[in-house]
Amino acid sequence: MVDSTSLKFLGEGEWKRKKHQPEYRRQWHKLHIAIDAETLQIRAVQLTTNNVSDSQVLSDLLDQIPLDEQIDSVYTDGAYDTKRCRQVIADRQAHAVIPPRKNARPWKDTKSHSQERNELLRTVKRLGRTLWKKWSGYHRRSLVETKMHCIKLLGEKLSAKNLTIKSTRFMHVWQS
Template sequence: ITTERKTDASQLLKMMKKLKPFNINQVYADGAYDQTKCREAICAAGAVPLIPPRKNARLKKGKNGELVDSYRNDDILYIWELGAAAWKQDLGYHRRNLSETAMMRLKHFFSERLSSISFKMQKQEVLMRIQILNELNAVKLKVAANQ
Protein backbone atom coordinates (compact mmCIF):
# COMPACT_ATOMS: atom_id res chain seq x y z
CA ILE A 1 0.00 0.00 0.00
CA THR A 2 1.08 3.58 -0.49
CA THR A 3 0.23 6.92 1.03
CA GLU A 4 -1.74 9.43 -0.98
CA ARG A 5 1.53 11.26 -1.68
CA LYS A 6 3.24 8.37 -3.47
CA THR A 7 2.35 6.52 -6.62
CA ASP A 8 2.44 2.75 -6.86
CA ALA A 9 5.06 3.02 -9.59
CA SER A 10 7.35 5.05 -7.31
CA GLN A 11 7.43 2.12 -4.88
CA LEU A 12 8.29 -0.52 -7.47
CA LEU A 13 12.03 0.11 -7.17
CA LYS A 14 12.06 -0.71 -3.44
CA MET A 15 9.78 -3.68 -3.95
CA MET A 16 11.95 -5.18 -6.71
CA LYS A 17 15.04 -4.96 -4.49
CA LYS A 18 13.21 -6.90 -1.78
CA LEU A 19 11.96 -9.49 -4.28
CA LYS A 20 15.31 -10.11 -6.00
CA PRO A 21 16.17 -13.18 -3.86
CA PHE A 22 12.94 -14.86 -5.00
CA ASN A 23 14.12 -15.20 -8.63
CA ILE A 24 11.03 -13.74 -10.23
CA ASN A 25 10.98 -14.33 -14.00
CA GLN A 26 8.29 -11.89 -15.13
CA VAL A 27 6.55 -8.83 -13.75
CA TYR A 28 3.12 -7.94 -15.09
CA ALA A 29 2.05 -4.34 -14.59
CA ASP A 30 -0.39 -1.89 -16.11
CA GLY A 31 0.47 1.15 -18.20
CA ALA A 32 1.08 3.33 -15.13
CA TYR A 33 4.38 1.47 -14.76
CA ASP A 34 5.49 2.32 -18.32
CA GLN A 35 8.47 4.27 -17.03
CA THR A 36 12.16 3.77 -17.65
CA LYS A 37 12.95 3.51 -13.92
CA CYS A 38 10.29 0.81 -13.45
CA ARG A 39 11.53 -1.25 -16.36
CA GLU A 40 15.14 -0.88 -15.21
CA ALA A 41 14.25 -1.99 -11.68
CA ILE A 42 12.47 -5.07 -13.01
CA CYS A 43 15.39 -5.97 -15.27
CA ALA A 44 17.91 -5.36 -12.46
CA ALA A 45 16.02 -7.97 -10.43
CA GLY A 46 16.49 -10.44 -13.29
CA ALA A 47 12.89 -10.35 -14.50
CA VAL A 48 11.22 -9.46 -17.78
CA PRO A 49 8.91 -6.43 -17.63
CA LEU A 50 5.51 -7.14 -19.20
CA ILE A 51 4.10 -3.64 -19.30
CA PRO A 52 2.03 -2.33 -22.18
CA PRO A 53 3.57 0.81 -23.66
CA ARG A 54 1.38 3.91 -23.70
CA LYS A 55 -0.69 4.45 -26.83
CA ASN A 56 1.48 7.35 -27.97
CA ALA A 57 4.74 5.51 -27.18
CA ARG A 58 7.78 6.30 -29.26
CA LEU A 59 10.78 4.12 -29.92
CA LYS A 60 13.85 4.97 -27.87
CA LYS A 61 16.91 5.71 -29.97
CA GLY A 62 20.57 5.99 -29.10
CA LYS A 63 22.85 8.97 -29.68
CA ASN A 64 23.49 7.94 -33.29
CA GLY A 65 19.81 7.42 -34.07
CA GLU A 66 19.94 3.62 -33.81
CA LEU A 67 17.18 1.80 -31.96
CA VAL A 68 18.05 0.96 -28.36
CA ASP A 69 17.80 -2.75 -27.58
CA SER A 70 15.05 -2.86 -24.96
CA TYR A 71 11.94 -4.79 -24.01
CA ARG A 72 9.92 -1.60 -24.45
CA ASN A 73 11.08 -1.06 -28.03
CA ASP A 74 10.34 -4.71 -28.76
CA ASP A 75 6.86 -4.30 -27.30
CA ILE A 76 6.16 -1.14 -29.28
CA LEU A 77 7.26 -2.74 -32.55
CA TYR A 78 5.21 -5.87 -31.80
CA ILE A 79 2.09 -3.83 -31.07
CA TRP A 80 2.55 -1.67 -34.17
CA GLU A 81 2.83 -4.80 -36.30
CA LEU A 82 0.26 -7.16 -34.75
CA GLY A 83 -1.82 -5.02 -32.38
CA ALA A 84 -2.18 -4.72 -28.62
CA ALA A 85 -4.61 -7.64 -28.35
CA ALA A 86 -2.09 -9.99 -29.97
CA TRP A 87 0.70 -8.69 -27.70
CA LYS A 88 -1.43 -9.33 -24.62
CA GLN A 89 -2.44 -12.80 -25.81
CA ASP A 90 1.02 -13.93 -26.89
CA LEU A 91 2.79 -12.70 -23.74
CA GLY A 92 0.15 -13.98 -21.33
CA TYR A 93 -0.64 -10.47 -20.12
CA HIS A 94 -4.06 -11.69 -18.99
CA ARG A 95 -2.31 -13.26 -15.96
CA ARG A 96 -2.13 -9.76 -14.47
CA ASN A 97 -5.88 -9.98 -14.00
CA LEU A 98 -5.33 -12.62 -11.30
CA SER A 99 -3.78 -10.00 -9.02
CA GLU A 100 -6.44 -7.45 -9.96
CA THR A 101 -9.12 -9.99 -9.07
CA ALA A 102 -7.44 -10.75 -5.74
CA MET A 103 -7.36 -7.05 -4.85
CA MET A 104 -10.99 -6.64 -5.89
CA ARG A 105 -11.99 -9.56 -3.65
CA LEU A 106 -10.02 -8.12 -0.74
CA LYS A 107 -11.68 -4.72 -1.12
CA HIS A 108 -15.13 -6.23 -1.65
CA PHE A 109 -14.89 -8.53 1.36
CA PHE A 110 -13.48 -5.95 3.80
CA SER A 111 -14.32 -2.61 2.09
CA GLU A 112 -11.80 -0.18 0.68
CA ARG A 113 -11.58 1.86 3.86
CA LEU A 114 -9.05 1.20 6.59
CA SER A 115 -9.79 1.79 10.28
CA SER A 116 -6.26 2.58 11.37
CA ILE A 117 -5.01 6.15 11.35
CA SER A 118 -1.23 5.70 11.20
CA PHE A 119 0.34 4.37 8.02
CA LYS A 120 2.28 1.77 10.03
CA MET A 121 -0.93 0.37 11.47
CA GLN A 122 -2.68 0.56 8.08
CA LYS A 123 -0.01 -1.75 6.68
CA GLN A 124 -0.63 -4.18 9.54
CA GLU A 125 -4.37 -3.97 8.96
CA VAL A 126 -3.95 -4.83 5.27
CA LEU A 127 -1.66 -7.75 6.14
CA MET A 128 -4.26 -9.08 8.60
CA ARG A 129 -6.97 -8.80 5.97
CA ILE A 130 -4.84 -10.72 3.50
CA GLN A 131 -4.14 -13.40 6.10
CA ILE A 132 -7.85 -13.77 6.86
CA LEU A 133 -8.74 -14.01 3.17
CA ASN A 134 -6.00 -16.61 2.64
CA GLU A 135 -7.34 -18.66 5.56
CA LEU A 136 -10.87 -18.48 4.16
CA ASN A 137 -9.59 -19.59 0.75
CA ALA A 138 -7.78 -22.53 2.35
CA VAL A 139 -10.97 -23.64 4.12
CA LYS A 140 -12.93 -23.27 0.88
CA LEU A 141 -10.38 -25.45 -0.96
CA LYS A 142 -10.57 -28.15 1.75
CA VAL A 143 -14.36 -28.19 1.57
CA ALA A 144 -14.31 -28.38 -2.22
CA ALA A 145 -11.77 -31.22 -2.13
CA ASN A 146 -13.97 -33.25 0.24
CA GLN A 147 -17.09 -32.96 -1.91
Protein backbone atom coordinates in the same frame (compact mmCIF):
# COMPACT_ATOMS: atom_id res chain seq x y z
CA MET B 1 2.02 -9.35 -10.85
CA VAL B 2 1.70 -5.82 -9.58
CA ASP B 3 -1.28 -3.49 -9.30
CA SER B 4 -2.76 -0.76 -7.14
CA THR B 5 -6.18 0.37 -6.03
CA SER B 6 -7.61 3.18 -3.94
CA LEU B 7 -9.00 2.68 -0.45
CA LYS B 8 -11.34 5.22 1.10
CA PHE B 9 -10.85 6.41 4.65
CA LEU B 10 -12.26 9.09 6.85
CA GLY B 11 -9.72 11.52 8.22
CA GLU B 12 -9.64 12.64 11.83
CA GLY B 13 -12.92 14.38 12.63
CA GLU B 14 -14.20 13.81 9.12
CA TRP B 15 -17.02 11.60 10.35
CA LYS B 16 -18.39 14.67 12.19
CA ARG B 17 -18.35 16.72 9.00
CA LYS B 18 -20.05 13.89 7.17
CA LYS B 19 -22.74 13.72 9.81
CA HIS B 20 -23.42 17.46 10.03
CA GLN B 21 -22.74 18.74 6.51
CA PRO B 22 -24.15 17.54 3.19
CA GLU B 23 -20.81 17.85 1.37
CA TYR B 24 -17.53 16.52 2.63
CA ARG B 25 -14.20 15.76 1.05
CA ARG B 26 -13.33 12.09 0.94
CA GLN B 27 -9.70 11.13 1.38
CA TRP B 28 -8.13 7.93 0.13
CA HIS B 29 -4.93 5.93 0.13
CA LYS B 30 -3.49 3.70 -2.55
CA LEU B 31 -2.82 0.06 -1.87
CA HIS B 32 -0.09 -1.45 -4.05
CA ILE B 33 0.38 -5.22 -4.07
CA ALA B 34 2.54 -7.81 -5.76
CA ILE B 35 1.23 -11.37 -5.94
CA ASP B 36 2.70 -14.70 -6.95
CA ALA B 37 0.90 -15.83 -10.11
CA GLU B 38 1.16 -19.52 -9.16
CA THR B 39 -0.03 -19.40 -5.54
CA LEU B 40 -1.96 -16.09 -5.63
CA GLN B 41 -0.21 -15.25 -2.36
CA ILE B 42 0.40 -11.59 -1.66
CA ARG B 43 4.19 -11.22 -1.72
CA ALA B 44 4.53 -7.47 -1.16
CA VAL B 45 2.34 -4.61 0.05
CA GLN B 46 2.80 -0.86 0.12
CA LEU B 47 0.18 1.59 1.34
CA THR B 48 0.72 5.17 0.16
CA THR B 49 -1.07 8.47 0.04
CA ASN B 50 -3.04 9.26 -3.09
CA ASN B 51 -0.33 11.53 -4.52
CA VAL B 52 2.24 8.72 -4.99
CA SER B 53 2.28 7.29 -8.51
CA ASP B 54 2.26 3.56 -9.17
CA SER B 55 5.66 3.63 -10.84
CA GLN B 56 7.29 5.20 -7.76
CA VAL B 57 6.39 2.17 -5.63
CA LEU B 58 7.55 -0.73 -7.82
CA SER B 59 11.10 -0.72 -6.44
CA ASP B 60 9.84 -0.88 -2.84
CA LEU B 61 7.48 -3.74 -3.69
CA LEU B 62 10.18 -5.82 -5.36
CA ASP B 63 12.57 -5.09 -2.48
CA GLN B 64 10.11 -6.82 -0.13
CA ILE B 65 10.66 -10.07 -2.02
CA PRO B 66 13.92 -11.71 -0.86
CA LEU B 67 16.76 -11.55 -3.39
CA ASP B 68 17.24 -15.32 -3.24
CA GLU B 69 13.69 -15.83 -4.57
CA GLN B 70 13.59 -15.94 -8.36
CA ILE B 71 11.18 -13.57 -10.10
CA ASP B 72 10.54 -14.78 -13.65
CA SER B 73 8.23 -12.06 -14.96
CA VAL B 74 6.64 -8.88 -13.67
CA TYR B 75 3.21 -8.14 -15.16
CA THR B 76 1.96 -4.57 -14.70
CA ASP B 77 -0.28 -2.10 -16.46
CA GLY B 78 0.88 0.83 -18.59
CA ALA B 79 1.33 3.11 -15.56
CA TYR B 80 4.63 1.28 -14.97
CA ASP B 81 5.93 1.87 -18.51
CA THR B 82 8.88 3.97 -17.34
CA LYS B 83 12.64 3.62 -17.66
CA ARG B 84 13.01 3.39 -13.90
CA CYS B 85 10.47 0.55 -13.58
CA ARG B 86 12.00 -1.41 -16.42
CA GLN B 87 15.46 -0.95 -14.88
CA VAL B 88 14.23 -2.17 -11.46
CA ILE B 89 12.73 -5.26 -13.11
CA ALA B 90 15.91 -5.89 -15.12
CA ASP B 91 17.99 -5.57 -11.93
CA ARG B 92 16.06 -8.56 -10.55
CA GLN B 93 16.79 -10.52 -13.76
CA ALA B 94 13.07 -10.65 -14.47
CA HIS B 95 11.17 -10.16 -17.72
CA ALA B 96 8.93 -7.06 -17.88
CA VAL B 97 5.46 -7.65 -19.33
CA ILE B 98 4.23 -4.07 -19.53
CA PRO B 99 2.11 -2.73 -22.38
CA PRO B 100 3.46 0.50 -23.82
CA ARG B 101 1.42 3.60 -23.16
CA LYS B 102 -0.91 4.63 -25.97
CA ASN B 103 1.24 7.66 -26.84
CA ALA B 104 4.57 5.81 -26.38
CA ARG B 105 7.64 6.80 -28.38
CA PRO B 106 10.88 4.83 -28.75
CA TRP B 107 13.55 5.48 -26.13
CA LYS B 108 16.86 6.74 -27.46
CA ASP B 109 19.26 5.20 -24.92
CA THR B 110 21.00 1.88 -25.61
CA LYS B 111 20.31 0.03 -22.35
CA SER B 112 18.98 -3.49 -22.87
CA HIS B 113 15.63 -2.80 -21.19
CA SER B 114 15.16 0.26 -23.42
CA GLN B 115 15.97 -1.75 -26.55
CA GLU B 116 13.55 -4.47 -25.41
CA ARG B 117 10.80 -1.88 -24.96
CA ASN B 118 11.52 -0.37 -28.39
CA GLU B 119 11.15 -3.83 -29.91
CA LEU B 120 7.88 -4.21 -27.99
CA LEU B 121 6.63 -0.93 -29.51
CA ARG B 122 7.38 -2.25 -33.00
CA THR B 123 5.66 -5.56 -32.21
CA VAL B 124 2.53 -3.87 -30.85
CA LYS B 125 2.44 -1.63 -33.90
CA ARG B 126 2.69 -4.66 -36.23
CA LEU B 127 0.38 -7.08 -34.38
CA GLY B 128 -1.95 -4.69 -32.60
CA ARG B 129 -2.46 -4.40 -28.85
CA THR B 130 -5.05 -7.19 -28.58
CA LEU B 131 -2.94 -9.80 -30.33
CA TRP B 132 0.16 -8.77 -28.36
CA LYS B 133 -1.74 -9.26 -25.09
CA LYS B 134 -2.70 -12.80 -26.13
CA TRP B 135 0.78 -13.60 -27.39
CA SER B 136 2.55 -12.26 -24.27
CA GLY B 137 0.20 -13.85 -21.74
CA TYR B 138 -0.75 -10.41 -20.48
CA HIS B 139 -4.26 -11.71 -19.70
CA ARG B 140 -2.73 -13.42 -16.62
CA ARG B 141 -2.69 -9.96 -15.04
CA SER B 142 -6.39 -10.43 -14.39
CA LEU B 143 -5.33 -12.59 -11.41
CA VAL B 144 -4.05 -9.54 -9.55
CA GLU B 145 -7.22 -7.64 -10.49
CA THR B 146 -9.25 -10.49 -8.98
CA LYS B 147 -7.16 -10.35 -5.80
CA MET B 148 -7.78 -6.60 -5.57
CA HIS B 149 -11.51 -7.18 -5.96
CA CYS B 150 -11.42 -9.65 -3.05
CA ILE B 151 -9.55 -7.14 -0.91
CA LYS B 152 -12.13 -4.44 -1.64
CA LEU B 153 -15.02 -6.79 -0.90
CA LEU B 154 -13.60 -7.95 2.41
CA GLY B 155 -12.69 -4.62 3.87
CA GLU B 156 -12.01 -1.49 1.92
CA LYS B 157 -12.10 0.80 4.92
CA LEU B 158 -9.06 0.47 7.16
CA SER B 159 -9.62 1.62 10.72
CA ALA B 160 -6.34 3.23 11.76
CA LYS B 161 -5.18 6.83 11.58
CA ASN B 162 -1.50 6.09 10.98
CA LEU B 163 -0.45 4.90 7.50
CA THR B 164 2.14 2.48 8.93
CA ILE B 165 -0.40 0.90 11.28
CA LYS B 166 -2.87 0.51 8.41
CA SER B 167 -0.25 -1.26 6.34
CA THR B 168 0.70 -3.56 9.24
CA ARG B 169 -2.95 -4.43 9.91
CA PHE B 170 -3.50 -5.16 6.25
CA MET B 171 -0.50 -7.51 6.11
CA HIS B 172 -1.63 -9.28 9.28
CA VAL B 173 -5.11 -9.91 7.89
CA TRP B 174 -4.02 -11.02 4.41
CA GLN B 175 -1.03 -13.13 5.40
CA SER B 176 -2.98 -15.23 7.91
